[in-house]
Amino acid sequence: MRRLSCLYFIALWVLTASRCAEPARVSWRLHTDSRWIVDRHGHRVKLACVNWASHLEPMVAEGLNKQPVDWISKQIASMGFNCVRLTWPLFMVTNDSLGSMSVAQSFWNLGLVEYIRGIRRNNPKLLDVSLLAAFRAVVSSLGENNVMVILDNHISKPGWCCSNLDGNGFFGDRYFDPNLWNIGLARMAKMFRRTHNVVGMSLRNELRGPRENLRDWFRYMERGAEVVHSANPHVLIIVSGLYYDTDLWFLGRIPMKVSFTRKLVFELHWYASSSGVIWEDGNANELCKDATDQVMSKAGFILNQGMPLFVSEFGGELGGQNVNDDRYFNCFFAAAAKLDFDWALWTIVGSYYLRKGIVGMDEPFGVLDKDFSGPRNASFLQRISALQAPFQGATSSKPTHRILFHPLTGLCVQRKQDQGQLQLGPCREPEAWTHTHCHTVRVRGTDLCMRADQLAKPVRLGADCTDHGSEWKTVSESKMQFSSNIVGSNVTVCLDIDFSTKTIITSPCKCLREDTSCDPASQWFQLVNTTRSTPASR
Ligand SMILES: *[C@@H]1O[C@H](CO)[C@@H](O)[C@H](O)[C@H]1NC(C)=O
Ligand SMILES: *[C@@H]1O[C@H](CO)[C@@H](O)[C@H](O)[C@H]1NC(C)=O
Ligand SMILES: *[C@@H]1O[C@H](CO)[C@@H](O)[C@H](O)[C@H]1NC(C)=O
Ligand SMILES: *[C@@H]1O[C@H](CO)[C@@H](O)[C@H](O)[C@H]1NC(C)=O
Numbered sequence: 117m118r119r120l121s122c123l124y125f126i127a128l129w130v131l132t133a134s135r136c137a138e139p140a141r142v143s144w145r146l147h148t149d150s151r152w153i154v155d156r157h158g159h160r161v162k163l164a165c166v167n168w169a170s171h172l173e174p175m176v177a178e179g180l181n182k183q184p185v186d187w188i189s190k191q192i193a194s195m196g197f198n199c200v201r202l203t204w205p206l207f208m209v210t211n212d213s214l215g216s217m218s219v220a221q222s223f224w225n226l227g228l229v230e231y232i233r234g235i236r237r238n239n240p241k242l243l244d245v246s247l248l249a250a251f252r253a254v255v256s257s258l259g260e261n262n263v264m265v266i267l268d269n270h271i272s273k274p275g276w277c278c279s280n281l282d283g284n285g286f287f288g289d290r291y292f293d294p295n296l297w298n299i300g301l302a303r304m305a306k307m308f309r310r311t312h313n314v315v316g317m318s319l320r321n322e323l324r325g326p327r328e329n330l331r332d333w334f335r336y337m338e339r340g341a342e343v344v345h346s347a348n349p350h351v352l353i354i355v356s357g358l359y360y361d362t363d364l365w366f367l368g369r370i371p372m373k374v375s376f377t378r379k380l381v382f383e384l385h386w387y388a389s390s391s392g393v394i395w396e397d398g399n400a401n402e403l404c405k406d407a408t409d410q411v412m413s414k415a416g417f418i419l420n421q422g423m424p425l426f427v428s429e430f431g432g433e434l435g436g437q438n439v440n441d442d443r444y445f446n447c448f449f450a451a452a453a454k455l456d457f458d459w460a461l462w463t464i465v466g467s468y469y470l471r472k473g474i475v476g477m478d479e480p481f482g483v484l485d486k487d488f489s490g491p492r493n494a495s496f497l498q499r500i501s502a503l504q505a506p507f508q509g510a511t512s513s514k515p516t517h518r519i520l521f522h523p524l525t526g527l528c529v530q531r532k533q534d535q536g537q538l539q540l541g542p543c544r545e546p547e548a549w550t551h552t553h554c555h556t557v558r559v560r561g562t563d564l565c566m567r568a569d570q571l572a573k574p575v576r577l578g579a580d581c582t583d584h585g586s587e588w589k590t591v592s593e594s595k596m597q598f599s600s601n602i603v604g605s606n607v608t609v610c611l612d613i614d615f616s617t618k619t620i621i622t623s624p625c626k627c628l629r630e631d632t633s634c635d636p637a638s639q640w641f642q643l644v645n646t647t648r649s650t651p652a653s654r
Contacts (some may be wrong), residue, residue, distance in 0.1 A: 144313055145315075146316070163460070164197055167201045167463040169463060171270040174228065175214065179466065181234025200266070201268050201318065201460040203268045209248070269304070277321060318355075324359060330370075345374070351379075360390075399632055400594070401593045404593070430460075446635075466487065502521070502526035502542075516647055518560075520549055568600040594636075597641075598639075
């Protein structure tokens, strides 16, 4: 009996161990298929990355004094990120006396002796190895946890980035010699040639400053891309635009010429301040339209031209106290769902060893808290999980239906079990909708449509889809407020949510225009094309 149960447990262990040993392991070689990034079977791989800084003065990935590297890698994976954009400074790779310096020495030189103790405690094996070896150790720890890596040349001279006059902004600047840059790119690409989880290289972060010009952009970006390609043919080559990586307009006129195919990806940064709007001073509907239009005309258009767009930096304060960032996030989440682009959040880092002279500086954008002890804001993580899975597959599978995404919560509209009511639930199991030219919002494949029967009451699903109460038009500039008339009256309402029960209700439309004081985000619903399976299609 005892032996039997022991055998049983061994069998069980073998079974579970072998199951655990092969989680949905992505095949690391990626390439592009029109606007999508795909694996070698042609299946879409959506980059859902988080940035991890390793380019500041110490040249060590942040947080290694607070937690073991493997712990941080596991956190990243368990939060649902499948990839890290790992930043590196050029001089770490081109100046041998820097690259070969030990981690301890680097902190010692900066007078950050306390961090040496922290690293000895949490990452003893990394203390006396070279900066380059420590960098490689971070990459392999991520690989062991099935996390892909994009190596991002963030700056030349180690330090916080970026300003127009910091000498790192454009080819020919004080610290930005194009030839040295090529040498660094080639070394880095070679170094990771056999490291399977390194799937891409960002050639250079946020080009900027008074020297910016298109002629040099094309000349040096094309050359840099070739240098990486010949040193390591396996990686995606990721290319930043102008003006702090907010502008790729010129690609609409002049394509980038390279000798290889299916590996170029363009990157964009999109923060609250990127579009020049001040969110708290305007009407959120109008500003969201302006910001999204601007992003589309400067960079988003390339998706329609069949090129992938990787929004390699976005982010804001996660404490929910910054009106500007909160409003921007609502708008960003809507666009990210609708366009289904690849992205990298800034940042996993909870605090920096040293940023602009401040020791141990808190990072309010950080997914981890200041001490790297756990998530700074669990509800934000839940919200972002909606964007981690692809909404659409690659080109071969056309979107089959649409879901109603609620950017404020990161949830999707689904049917309640009974009562013909609607609620917000995880976007893993969304209801599929059609929004027809006669403005009804129907559950796909049924004759049920949304109805506004009463003010401030749950929206109902009904089969009578011909009267006013079943006619939903998108109003306001954002096109995300769905408005109807209450049946038999002239009272106009918008879809909204009841926060306590997550039920979809009708309420008076909020701040459709001009009004700057109120925030319409609870009434924002974005129709998103998707190929995700739905209850009906299962
Ligand atoms: C390499 O780095 C060291 C240490 O910071 C510095 O003294 C030296 O000037 C650098 N060498 C070059 C060629 O930049
Ligand atoms: C997390 O974010 C939400 C929404 O932005 C905010 O309401 C909440 O206060 C934040 N929680 C913490 C602990 O910062
Ligand atoms: C709605 O408004 C129209 C035109 O203003 C009016 O003719 C009609 O009687 C109103 N209907 C109701 C139910 O109030
Ligand atoms: C969604 O699909 C519809 C119908 O196929 C199409 O017209 C529309 O452009 C798509 N929207 C996006 C953002 O891809």
